[in-house]
Amino acid sequence: MARPIYQTESGARVFGILAQFENTLTLSNAAKVVRDAGFKKWDTHSPFPVHEMEHAMGIAGTAVRPLAYAMGMGALTGAVGGYLMQWWINKDYFIVVQGKPTDAAWESFIPVTFELGILLTAFAAIFGMLAFNGLPRHHHPLFTSERFLSTSDDAFFISVEAKDEKFDPESTRKMLEDAGATHIELVEDG
Amino acid sequence: MSVINPDQIDAQRLAGMRPAADRGDIDPALGDGSLVDDPALRPPLVLNGRDFHDVTEIVCGYSEKAPPWWWFHALGAAATVAGLAQIMILYLIITGVGVWGLNNQVDWAWDITNFVFWIGIGHAGTLISAILCLLKQEWRTAVNRSAEAMTIFAVTCAGIFPGIHVGRVWFAWMLFPIPNYNWIWPNFRSPLLWDVFAVSTYATVSTLFWYMGLIPDFATLRDRAHRRLRLGESQNMKLRVPLPVPIPAISLPIKGDILRAYIYGFLALGWRFSGRHWYRYEKAYLILAGISTPLVLSVHSIVSFDFATSILPGWHTTIFPPYFVAGAVFGGFAMVLLLLIPLRELLPNMKDLLTLRHLELMAKILLVTGMMVGFAYGMEFFIAWYGANQFEWYAFIGNRANPETAPYWWAYYTMIFCNVVTPQLFWVKKFRQNPIIIWIVALCVTIGMWFERFVIIVTSLHRAFLPGEWHMFYPTPVDILTFVGSFGIFFTLFLLFIRFMPIFPMAELKAVMPGASPHDHEHHHDDEHDDPHGDHGGDSHGEPTKQGAH
Numbered sequence: 001m002a003r004p005i006y007q008t009e010s011g012a013r014v015f016g017i018l019a020q021f022e023n024t025l026t027l028s029n030a031a032k033v034v035r036d037a038g039f040k041k042w043d044t045h046s047p048f049p050v051h052e053m054e055h056a057m058g059i060a061g062t063a064v065r066p067l068a069y070a071m072g073m074g075a076l077t078g079a080v081g082g083y084l085m086q087w088w089i090n091k092d093y094f095i096v097v098q099g100k101p102t103d104a105a106w107e108s109f110i111p112v113t114f115e116l117g118i119l120l121t122a123f124a125a126i127f128g129m130l131a132f133n134g135l136p137r138h139h140h141p142l143f144t145s146e147r148f149l150s151t152s153d154d155a156f157f158i159s160v161e162a163k164d165e166k167f168d169p170e171s172t173r174k175m176l177e178d179a180g181a182t183h184i185e186l187v188e189d190g
Numbered sequence: 191m192s193v194i195n196p197d198q199i200d201a202q203r204l205a206g207m208r209p210a211a212d213r214g215d216i217d218p219a220l221g222d223g224s225l226v227d228d229p230a231l232r233p234p235l236v237l238n239g240r241d242f243h244d245v246t247e248i249v250c251g252y253s254e255k256a257p258p259w260w261w262f263h264a265l266g267a268a269a270t271v272a273g274l275a276q277i278m279i280l281y282l283i284i285t286g287v288g289v290w291g292l293n294n295q296v297d298w299a300w301d302i303t304n305f306v307f308w309i310g311i312g313h314a315g316t317l318i319s320a321i322l323c324l325l326k327q328e329w330r331t332a333v334n335r336s337a338e339a340m341t342i343f344a345v346t347c348a349g350i351f352p353g354i355h356v357g358r359v360w361f362a363w364m365l366f367p368i369p370n371y372n373w374i375w376p377n378f379r380s381p382l383l384w385d386v387f388a389v390s391t392y393a394t395v396s397t398l399f400w401y402m403g404l405i406p407d408f409a410t411l412r413d414r415a416h417r418r419l420r421l422g423e424s425q426n427m428k429l430r431v432p433l434p435v436p437i438p439a440i441s442l443p444i445k446g447d448i449l450r451a452y453i454y455g456f457l458a459l460g461w462r463f464s465g466r467h468w469y470r471y472e473k474a475y476l477i478l479a480g481i482s483t484p485l486v487l488s489v490h491s492i493v494s495f496d497f498a499t500s501i502l503p504g505w506h507t508t509i510f511p512p513y514f515v516a517g518a519v520f521g522g523f524a525m526v527l528l529l530l531i532p533l534r535e536l537l538p539n540m541k542d543l544l545t546l547r548h549l550e551l552m553a554k555i556l557l558v559t560g561m562m563v564g565f566a567y568g569m570e571f572f573i574a575w576y577g578a579n580q581f582e583w584y585a586f587i588g589n590r591a592n593p594e595t596a597p598y599w600w601a602y603y604t605m606i607f608c609n610v611v612t613p614q615l616f617w618v619k620k621f622r623q624n625p626i627i628i629w630i631v632a633l634c635v636t637i638g639m640w641f642e643r644f645v646i647i648v649t650s651l652h653r654a655f656l657p658g659e660w661h662m663f664y665p666t667p668v669d670i671l672t673f674v675g676s677f678g679i680f681f682t683l684f685l686l687f688i689r690f691m692p693i694f695p696m697a698e699l700k701a702v703m704p705g706a707s708p709h710d711h712e713h714h715h716d717d718e719h720d721d722p723h724g725d726h727g728g729d730s731h732g733e734p735t736k737q738g739a740h
Binding site for chain 1: 412
């Protein structure tokens, strides 16, 4: 079944509904309501990470698993690549020093192996976090809402996208109102 | 109140803020209200009833309002000194390392001393952000941003010295394994090359860690600029002419908020404070903290290998790695205190976010790491005696400790006095709770830690095995001015940082404030009407709270 495309009276497409909540408790309770209603394309917005929000949103574990694999790959690539680089360079241009044998003196390669393992894990952690979050993305329909800008200060929001299969302008609004929203507005797909 | 926050009137005028909630009388034993001794009480991390919005206003105010008068003077002075360093470095490059006081015997002196000194200072930031994060020390949120910034600037200063010390600076790229026409490669069995990898990894990871923490705070600055632009509150930028005669400021044809929206907006990467994003962000941050902890310990260990793997008496000791790491933490915390205590007085409302308890906790870390360093000094002598190696014994007694035979004995005793004796003041509670005394001790420790590296490097080198090779080291003006100039580079960068970046991690600070956890609201519905602000139903902000209540 094709999803209906919602439009405002002016003809602009609807991005979704933005609901404001008073504090972290009502936000977290409302997140549980939205989660249990079976929504998929929705999000919470808070000025800081709220304790156990991943459980209230039902994303615990699954959302970070690919990131964990990426970091593991980073660590392996850095350490193995770092070791092989030193091993090959040592073979290619052998410097007779410290009376060490050509092929069996692996101990002195450990510090650089360790450092490169750390370096690539850190790259995987930060760039992986950004990539899985879909960032950088400098434009987003939510930024058209002036009220939304205060989420970086002290306001708490839930946004539900119109693309979600369960989305309905009336019933979704009602659900958020019942969950304790203090303000609800429609966001255009700007 | 005036005793607790003397800069309050000034502060509110500058920051355009509403006054703090009146907390009534505070027990004088609690200092500013944060020095709670009872382990059953949770001391407040943010004072004067500041809520989330106040934190945003205070921190963003530092970069949005016109800078205080002293900032221009400080920046002018620091930048001048930094320019001096650049002239000295240029002179060195076009002339040669002979402009320093190095000689055939003492071929490492102030350059490597400065390198180890700065890289050591650069350890506090990552220690605060990584190790204290893993230990769940929530107080770190008030200091971690500025400490991390300080780390990066210190590592920048550190990186200069080995780079220019190599002599022919234009060949410094050969430190890295870059394919070249001569088909020669660096020696991966040399600790000096490990150092290249350790320090460059450390600089990269620290910068990324710092930037990751900055993303949400850049987004806050971006949103505030956008809001002002939309509401039409933005003003054109003004160029103030720094002359004694009153000249009207020149209005520039661009709004400051447009620049802010673009620059902070670019740096914020489109962060929209999403719960899904925060989840990955927190996990990535935790893993970064986990890998930065062994990293920060490895960096100074590897720096110490530069010395420990040699056979020179005084360098050839196995205690060096832990001893260097403890010393680095010691010197780094001293520098954090040296910077933050004056800043706390100078910047409006900063005392609400950086309390006396923060300073006391850092003073305790100085005491602990100072004792570790003192233990290492003692252990070096014990092993020199117990090992019964006459060269090592002479390196410690004849070259360092005995004023009759050691020409650098004064450097050794300066080091002992500054690093071992002065931190002992912190056994007394009154001293470790007094910002002025903490600052003086931190200054002593910074001096002492420089002398520690000087003692290790120069006194060991100037008298090696053969007495015929013995040679004194005397610094030239170029040595001295390059070192002084490195402070100019450091302070210039730090002053630019406090002007243009959020100097407190707002998101992290808000997350440990009362009212941040959903559980804070579950138990406090009854006393919500007692709350003077009536906002968020948070419990008594800024007051010591019962731990059991959370």
